[in-house]
Amino acid sequence: MLCIQALRAFADNYIWLLQDVALRRCAVVDPGDAEPVQDWLQRNPGWQLADILVTHHHDDHTGGIAALKRSTGCRVIGPAGGRIPALDLTLHDGDLCAALGQRIEVIGVPGHTLDHIAYFLPGTAGARPWLFSGDTLFAGGCGRLFEGSAQQMHDSLTRLAALPAETEVFCAHEYTLGNLRFACAVEPDNRELRQRLEQTEAIRAHDGISLPSNLACERATNPFLRTGEARVREAAARFSRCQQADPVAVFAALREWKNGFPG
Numbered sequence: 001m002l003c004i005q006a007l008r009a010f011a012d013n014y015i016w017l018l019q020d021v022a023l024r025r026c027a028v029v030d031p032g033d034a035e036p037v038q039d040w041l042q043r044n045p046g047w048q049l050a051d052i053l054v055t056h057h058h059d060d061h062t063g064g065i066a067a068l069k070r071s072t073g074c075r076v077i078g079p080a081g082g083r084i085p086a087l088d089l090t091l092h093d094g095d096l097c098a099a100l101g102q103r104i105e106v107i108g109v110p111g112h113t114l115d116h117i118a119y120f121l122p123g124t125a126g127a128r129p130w131l132f133s134g135d136t137l138f139a140g141g142c143g144r145l146f147e148g149s150a151q152q153m154h155d156s157l158t159r160l161a162a163l164p165a166e167t168e169v170f171c172a173h174e175y176t177l178g179n180l181r182f183a184c185a186v187e188p189d190n191r192e193l194r195q196r197l198e199q200t201e202a203i204r205a206h207d208g209i210s211l212p213s214n215l216a217c218e219r220a221t222n223p224f225l226r227t228g229e230a231r232v233r234e235a236a237a238r239f240s241r242c243q244q245a246d247p248v249a250v251f252a253a254l255r256e257w258k259n260g261f262p263g
Contacts, residue, residue: 001124001126001127002018002019002020002100002102002127003018003019003021004016004017004018004019004130004170005017005019006209006211007028007036007037007040008036009031009032009033009035009036009060009064010032010033010060012173012174012175013030013032013033013060013061013172013173013174014170014171014172014173014174014209014211015028015029015030015031015032015033015036015037015064016028016029016030016132016170017037017040018099018100019047020100020101023100024046024047024048025047025048025049025050025100026047026048026049026050026100027049027050027051027052027053027074027099027100028049028051028052028053028068029052029053029054029055029119029132029170029172030053030054030055030061030062030132030134030172031052031061031062031063031064031065031068032058032059032060032061032062032063032064033063033064034063034064034065034067034068034071035064037049037064037068038067038068038071041072048072049068049072049074050074050075050099050100051074051075051076051077051099051100052065052068052069052074052075052076052077052078053077053078053099053104053119053132054076054077054078054079054084054087055078055079055116055117055118055119055132055133055134055135055136055172056079056112056113056115056116056117056134056135057079057081057083057084057113057115058113058135061134061135061172062084062085065084065085065086066085066086069086075088075089076088076089077089077090077091077097077099078090078091078117079091079092079115079116079117080092080115081114081115083115091106091117092106092108093106093107093108093117094106094108102121103121103122104119104120104121105119105120105121105122106118106119106120107119107120107159107160108156109133109134109136109137109156109157109159109160110147110148110152110153110156111136111142111143111145111148111149111152111153111154111155111156111157112134112135112136112142112143112144112145112146112147112148112153113135113146113147113148114147114148116134116135116136116148116156117134118131118132118133118134118136118137118160119131119132120132120163120167123167128166128167128168128214129163129164129166129167129168130167130168130170130212131160131163131167131168131169131170131215132170132171133160133169133170133171133172134171134172135171135172135173136153136156136157136160136171137157137160137169137171137218137222138171138173138175138176138179139169139171139175139176139179139180139210139211139212139213139218139222140175140176140179140180140182140183140196140200140213140218140221140222141175141176141178141179141182141183141222141223141224141258142157142222142224142255144255144259145255150248150249150251150252150255151248153251153255154227154247154248154251157224157225157251160215161215161218161219161225163215164215165214165215165216165219166214166215166216167214167215168212168213168214169211169212169213169214169215169218170211170212171211171213174204174209174210174211176200176204176210176211176213177197177200177201177204177210177263178261178263179222180193180196180197180200180221181197181261181263182223182257182258182261182263183197183221183222183223184197185235185261186223186231186232186235186236186254186257187223187226187229187231187232187235189231190220190221190231192220192221193220193221196217196221223235223254224251224254224255227247227248227250227251227254228247228250232250232254233245233250235254236249236250236253236254236257237253239253239254239256239257240253240256
């Protein structure tokens with residue numbers, strides 16, 4: 001069974017460190033900065049960095065790859081498109097790969113970027129499934145649309161939301177508090193959402209980590225996964241001043257609203 005730890009980077013990034021304790025081998029997801037990983041390896045002598053998993057090409061997810069590969073000789077796996085440095089294994093939607101002896105499913109999730117992929121570990125007896133969603137699905141929110149369309153992002157989120165409810169979601173940024181405040185503006189009467197916001201405020205008041213989330217929680221509280229709900233549609237219509245029946249149009253209105261939402 002693997003263990004997992006968050007390494008903080010920059011202002012709000014998380015580099016996820018997967019650990020095979022028995023073999024003292026590890027892997028990291030989206031190392032935008034090499035230093036947190038190098039520091040961990042120095043504090044834990046005898047460990048080998050075996051793999052780097054990359055979700056998409058943005059610098060805050062790839063900036064540490066070259067230095068880590070030079071210093072450790074690790075394998076780099078990530079999406080096709082030619083924009084990931086030092087890539088050893090190119091992945092596409094539907095591919096299967098392995099890291100630290102674990103079977104990993106690759107899910108194409110264009111929207112934030114066109115090359116974005118997510119990694120899904122189905123889990124085994126006694127271990128919940130894990131989803132590394134990068135900048136596509138956040139706790140309480142979703143990524144901005146830098147390259148893809150609203151249709152693409154909506155379809156990507158729909159695919160992720162269809163994974164098992166107990167799936168733990170490891171996204172790449174500590175955006176939860178701002179996302180939930182926006183979600184409460186969309187659904188102020190959602191009791192589960194209000195409770196989640198209060199819990200997250202308490203965690204963040206002590207600089208705690210609000211992750212991982214899980215898909216059951218996201219389905220109940222994340223407005224970008226709730227575009228079919230009547231109250232979410234009504235809120236999107238109030239913002240856009242236009243009734244929206246199509247879930248993609250509702251998603252697009254929510255995303256535009258969130259782009260300008262304070263905090």
